[in-house]
Structures are given as structure tokens and as C-alpha cells.
Amino acid sequence: MTRVAVTGARGFLGWHLRAALQEAGATAEAIALGAAFDATAATAAVDGADRVIHVAGVNRATDEEIADGNVGFAGQLASALRAAGDPPPVVVYANSIQAGNGSVYGEAKARAAEILAGAARDIGAEFVDVHLPNLFGEHGRPFYNAVTATFSHLIANGESPTVENDKELTLLHAQNAADVLLGAVPVPVMEGLQRVETVSGVLARLQGYAELYGRGEIPSVADDFDRDLFNTYRSYTFPTQSPIGLTRHADSRGSFFEIIRSHGGPGQSSFSTTVPGVTRGDHFHRRKIERFTVLQGRARISLRRLYSEEVVSFDVSGDAPGAVDMPTMWAHNITNIGDDVLYTSFWTNDIFDPANPDTIAEAV
Template sequence: MGAVAITGANGFLGRHTRAALREQGEDARRVAVGDAFDLADATSSLEGASRLVHLAGVNRGAEEDVREQNPGFADQIAAALRQADQPPPVVVYANSIQAADGGVYGVAKARAADSLARAAADVGAEFIDLRLPNLFGEHGRPFYNAVTATFSHLLAAGGTPQVDVDRELTLLHAQNAADLLLGTVPLASQRELEEHETVSGLLERLSDQARTYATGEIPDIGTPFDRDLFNTYRSYTFPAHAPVALTKHADARGAFFEVVRSHGGPGQSSFSTTQPGVGRGDHFHRRKIERFTVLSGRATISLRRLFGDEVVEFEVTGDDPVAVDMPTFWAHKIVNTGDDVLYTSFWTNDIFDPDRPDTIAEAV
């Protein structure tokens, strides 16, 4: 794909887009806007890039900020586009379906689109005005990004979310939005990727998933929508609710314990042996759900959230079995810290496809 320049790279959709780029071995050229904007720096970031993805915006706050900052950010990027000797040939704007509703936010987004479209035309670039619906996904900000984030946060904390106004929502997982923005899936597939659900129906789905997962079991994730909702929900449960305790039954014959109960959808189990001092992993997943369970031996499971430095570690042993579920967007690995061979069970929610492995190299 080549270098991709992104504004708003540290925001919710920005992090999802950068994670999608990692699958292609790329990271974003981050372009600052607003008070941190520097024309020379922005122009340098755009030079020779294969694509510009403009994500930065203000969707909540004082009306004046929403009204002025959205087109203001676009004007800054438009200036950098016109200044570049080799501007990106494709300019993509993460617009909103509200751009046509006449509200303060919608009008501001429409003005921003016009500014970018004019600049793209001036430099001969293709302009893509991607109008996105309600986005949801892992690590969204509760009470800010989307109702899905708020419901998930409250459920994970043991709260009881309420529906204030029930209506139908058009929902799109942020990873699907990232694929559209980066051009890795056709723009014509957007409608197929969108889901329609009422606010009360969304809460019911998430509540059912929370109740099932509280027992250590995997809820029905037989559809991509339910899988994406579950990945969203469990991003709010980690690491506080990990690991998952397993009940071990032992008698004179030996020991027995259940590794996973899944309520729906495909799955694949595998098993490995690992020599002392050796590790496995150092990768992350965008959509795949994976569970590690040490059957015999001693190990350390380490996880690091993408674009952060903090590492979470779990000391696990086959004598006291637990399951550790790998959250999406967390690099993870398991290292044999014992003196004997480590025996580990792995379960994933999908059948491995070598053409689409969803296993992306990333050191913990």
C-alpha cells in the first residue's frame, strides 16, 4: 500500500485504522491539526504518501467549537495538500451520515468535506467522501464515542445501563470502517458491512454476552456482528476480569477440567509443547478470539495494548489451571518459565485460513 498519512491518528478510529495498517506492515504518518498544526511538518508527511486519511474532528463540545474546528482542521490539511510537491493521489475523508441533516455537526462536516474536495481537485487527487454511520469497537470512550462503548463499560463494571430514547441505529465496526478508509475492501461493500439494531436490542445483545462471559463461557458469536460486539464488550473487561478460573476435578485416575464452552459459531482447538525458556506469540489479532490454557508446566503470559507501553502479565501453571483470553489489539506471548516441557491448549473462534490468518507480528 505504501505510506499512509492520517490525521486524528490517536483517536478511536485513528487507532483502529493504524491497527489495520499494521496488518500490511505499515504504520501511519501522523499529521497534527488544530493548535499543533505546522504547515511544513504536515506537508512533509504528505509528500509521496499513497493516501491521506483525514479523521480528525470534533463531534462533541461547545457548538462554536464543533462549527469552526471541523472545517478549520480540513482547511489546514487542504493547505498542506496544495503545498506538497508530491501530494497523495487519494484523499479520504471520514465524514458522517449526519452531514446531510442540517444540524451544527452535520453542517460543519459538510463544510470540511467541501474544503478537502476543492484541495484534492486542485492537486489532481481522487477525493473519497466516506459517510460513516454510528461506529463501535474496542476501546471506545464511554459517554463520548458511541452508545455501544457506554453500555459495554457499564456492564463490565457491574452496572445496569438504561435506554433513554429507543431508536434504530445503523452500526459499523471500526475495523470495517478502517478497511473502507484504507481501500482494502471495496467502497461498494459498506452497506453489506453495516448492521441495523435498535438501542434496546443492542443493550439486550450486550447484556446476554456479559452474563455468559461472566461464567467464563464464550457467548454465541456465530455472526460477524455478534463477534464484533463481543470483542468490543470484552475490551472493557480486561485485565480486571482475567484470568478465567477453571474447575479442576481430580481423583485417583488423574485430573479433568473444561477448557472452553462456546455457545455458537465456529472454533478450532490446538495444542503445543514448548521447551524451557522458549516463547510463542508476539503477535496480535484484529478480530480473532483466542484462549490460552496451560495444561502442564509453568509459564508467563504477557500482553501489551497496541500503541502503548504497559505490559500485563499472568503467571500460570497446570497445577492450578486458568484460561487467559487474548483481547483484540493486544500483542501477546507465552513463555515457558519452568524447568519442564510446557503443555498449552489454544482455542480460537475461527478456523485458521492461511490466506487470511489475522495473526499480525507485534512484539510484546
Template sequence: MTRISLTGANGFLGWHTRGAAHAQGISFAPIAVGDDFDLAAATDAISGTDRLIHIAGVNRASDPEVLEGNIRFAQQLASALDRATPAPSVVVFANSTQAGNGTTYGAAKQEAADILRGAAGRAGAEFVDLHLPNLFGEHGRPFYNSVVATFSHLLASGGNPEIDQDRELTLLHAQNAADALLGSVDDDALAALDARETVTGLLTRLREISSVYSRGGEIPDIAHPFDRDLFNTYRAAAFPNGTPIRLRRHADNRGSFFEIVRSHGGAGQSSFSTTVSGVTRGDHYHRRKVERFTVISGEATIKLRKLFSTEVFEFRLDGTSPASIDMPTMWAHNITNVGETDLYTSFWSNELFDSERPDTIAEPV
């Protein structure tokens, strides 16, 4: 099994990297830097791993703190790398496209890269200096990690985002960045995954996503991967508000009818299952796939848990009042028949199932 060690494991990109590593069967050892740095513990965490990934950094502080913090973190990591036995074969730095741009932050990232490059050279390791643009994705901190997180939070909570300054952004979803840090996407392929959009255009996209999804869980046009990633980011900000999605029943003397999914664009695949009493299905998560469970008949509980957390959300659904639940990406989920009769469930996803790339990773709730 491949093993990695990484700093910043509890941050935004660190969480996404851990999730991507888990999906690929890669184990990880976290490394604390800064005031919690321990040379012996860091050396032990690095020793014997295949890949060392440095994510931790300081980007929101005074200029002296930004400069000192980023350099200090790199020096601490370099001191541990110098002592690691055996040293990893690859050292990866989550650098920024702002490196060397004349700002204090750019200077700090550039010097940190130089420090790590030197340490990797002394250890005989390949050094990968990965220059990342603006990152966005599920569970980013609003007013901190990205404008996407801020807009998503405000729209999901009924706010009205305003634009202070419009400019073009280069955006990359955090799961794509995580794949690059892990070495499963090369630089050329990563550049093709960038999206360029103005702040105004970004807000327009997210307003449309919010408007469509608020109409009883209608699915916006997510045919393009960038729009899908924005939708998943928005859904993460909105959850668990609006969950479950209550379906409107149309009934007459012939029986009843209700819509399960109304999609405004993109692929889709529907399936159906019966589940006997007491049986649980699922216990997996998805990195990018949008998936909806709809209980049509019977009684069920649906449970969800965010990766690397312990809090479990549980929803009770009954086919007498049909309802749907959309599974947030990077959340383990399952469904259990808690009734005495068979459970009838409809499943919808935004992509056709591909056995070579199923995007379904086993993980118990």
C-alpha cells in the same frame, strides 16, 4: 511499501486505522491539526505519501465550536495539501452519514468535505468522501464514542445501563471503517458490513454477552460477525478484570477433569502445543479472532501489550492450577515456558484457521 498520512491518529478511529495499516504493512505519518497545527510539518508529512486520510474532527462541543473546529481542521489540511510535493494520489475524508442533515454537526462535516474536495482537485488527487455511520469497537471511550462503549463499560464494571431513548441505529465496527479508509474495502462491500439494531436490542445482546462470559469465561454465541465484534468490544472493556480465568477441576481416584471452553454457538478450533524450557511462542496480534490460551501442565508467563502502547500486562500460570487467558483483539501477546519441564498449552479460537486469511500479525510484546 504503501505510505499514508492521517489526522486524528490518537483518537478512537485513528487507533483502529493505525492497527489496520500495521496489519497490512502500511506505514503512516501523523498530522496534527487544531492548535498544534504546523504547516511545514504537515506538508512534510503529506508529501510523498500514497493516501491522505482525514479523521480528526469536533463532535462534542457547542454548536459554534463544532462548526468552527471542523472547518478549521479541513482548511489547515487543505493548505498543507496545496503545498505537498508530490501530493498523494488519494485523499479520503472520514465523513458522517449525518453530513448535510440540517444539524450544525452535519453542516460542519459537509463544508469540511467541500474544502477537502477542492484541495484534492487542485492536487490532481482522487477524493473519497466516506460517509460512516455510528462506529463502535475495542477501546472506545464510554459516554463519548458510542453507546456500545458506554454499555460495555457499565456491564463490565457491574453497572446497570439504562435507556433514555430507544431508536434504531446503524452500526459499523471500527476495523471495517479502517479497512474502508485504507481502500481495502469498497463502498458496496462496506454497506454490507453495517448492522442495524435498536438501542434496546443492543443492550439485550450485550447483557447476554456479559452474562454468559461472566460464568467462568463461557463463550457466547458469536457465529454472526456483529455479535463477535460486540463480544470483542465487551472483552476490551472488561480486561484485565477476571483475567486469568480460573478453571474448575473435578478430581477423583482416576485423576482430574476440567473444561477449557464452553461455547454457545459458532465455529471453533482447538490445538495443542508443547514448549521446551525458556522458549517463547506468539508475539503476534489478531484484529478480529477470539483466542484462548490454557496452561495444562508446566509453568508459563503470558504477556500482553495494547498496540502502540508501552504498558505490558504479565500473568503467571501454573498447570497445577489450570487457568485460561483470552487475548484481547489488537493486543500483541506471547507465552514463555519459565519452568524446567515442558510446557503443555491448549489453544482455542472461534474460527477455523485459513492460511489465506490467518488474522495473525507479527508484533513483539
């Protein structure tokens, strides 16, 4: 794939989808729907695209807005598909496991699927109807996208959430959902990527992460679900909990400080020297946890959230050591701003795999 047209590109799942597309080397063409819909622009976006992915939807509004919004969005996209001179060969719909369950939302999602399936049939495209469960992931909107976002936000701000309705949730990380929508992961494989957990179980996991991470320690991330849920929690702690202070012990022999305590899972440590004025990095990770620790010298660590102008910078020194953990899907780099050689330690939670590096070029 080289070009993919996406509705809802500015939303929670759309943001995650764009990050996955960037790793795949594909361009995301955003399609505005609703009041901002422009038939000419939408048709141009789908014309010649390798795939169209419909993510946009309405899930929290009045019953009328939910019904009209979901059905209306599908109708607008269907009209653009039918008008395209070179229609896409694949149309993907980010549907919901609630589709057809009798609720206003479920019935609207089901009707939208029918509309898009009809358009795909008319243009000779494959229609992929992906019934997504409860999604969680970095930078979800608290009190809106998911209970994981609400709990993470509250815990990161020192509050103690309570569970009012404990029930089982079927959870899927947004990056896994993005891979399914892109076709990188077959739809039948999605079930194996899901995790069933109670609301109280999710809260207990997040509180456990917070207790350890509050001391600068990394919880066990041997399980992919724990890694993804921890990365979700971390996104709500940044930048207020960075850098992580390290205790430096010094005497006549020199100095000593711990860099990291990891409670489980693989890991890899590396070390670099950097001459004055040179910058390293300028990339991002979708899943990998990475920690920078300056051992000697002076450095500026800068980070920018993908698809935004939000840049956060920290000036760090080996004289007062502090660790900075890179949030997933934030571009980051480190620059030697001192007059001497910079010594830096790097730790990641996985062993580098050249075939799957999870290191995507992106300038801060």
C-alpha cells in the same frame, strides 16, 4: 500502499485504522491538526504518501468549537496538500451520515468535505468521501464515542444501564470502517457490513454476552456482528476478569477440567509443547478470539495494548488451571518460566486460513 498519512491517529477510529494499516504492511504518518498543527511537518507527511486519510474531527463541544474545529482541521490539511511537491493520489475523508442534516455538526462535516474536495481537485487527486454511520469497537471512550462503549463499560463494572431514548442505530465496527478508508473494502460494500439495531437491542445483546462470559463461556459468534460486538464488550473486561478460573477435578486416576464452552460459530483447537525459557506468540489479532490454557507446567502470559507501553502479565500453572483470552489488538505471547516442558491448549473462534490469517507480528 507503503505509506499513509493520517489525521486523528490518536483517536478511537485512528487507533483502529493504525492496526489495519499494520496488517497491510503500511506505515502510518500522523498529522497533527488544531493548535498543534505545523505546516512544514504536515506537508512532509503528505508529500509522497500513497493515501491521505482525514479522520480528525470535533463532535462533542460547543457549537462554535464544533463548527470551527471541523472546518479548521479541513483547511489545515488542505493547505498541506496544496504545498506538497509530490501530493498523494488519493484523499479520503471519514465523513458522517449526519453531514448536511442541518445540525451544527452535520453542516460543519459537509463544509469540511467541500474544502477537501477542492484541495483534491487542485492537486489532481481522487477524493473519496466516506459517510460513516455510528461506529463501535474495542476501547471506545465511555460516555463519549458511542452508546456501545458506555453500555459495555457499565455492564463490565457490574452496573445495569437503562435506555432513555430507544431508537434504531446504524452500526459499523471500527475495523470495517478502517478497511473502507484504506480501500481494502469498496465503499459500496460498506452497507452490507452495517447492522441496524435498536438501542435496547444492543443492550440486550451485551447483557447476554456478559452473562455467559461471566462464567467463562463464549457466546455465539457465528454472526460477524456478534463477534465484533462481543470483542467490543471483552475490551472492557480486561484485565480485571482475567484469568478465567477453571474447575479442576482430581482423584487417584489424575485430573480433569473443561477448557471452553462455545455457544455457536466455528472454532479450532490446537496444542503445543514449549521447552523452558522459550516464548511463543508475539502477534496480535484484529478480529479473532483466542484463548490460552496451560495444561501442565508454568507460564507467563504477557499482553500489550497496541501503540502503548501498557503491559499486563499473568503467571499461570497447570496445577491451578486458568484460561486467558487475548483481547483483540493487544500483542501477546506466552513464555515457559518453569523447569519442565510446558503443555498449552489454544482455541480460536475461526478456522485458520493461510490467505487471511489475522495474525500480525508484533512483539509485546
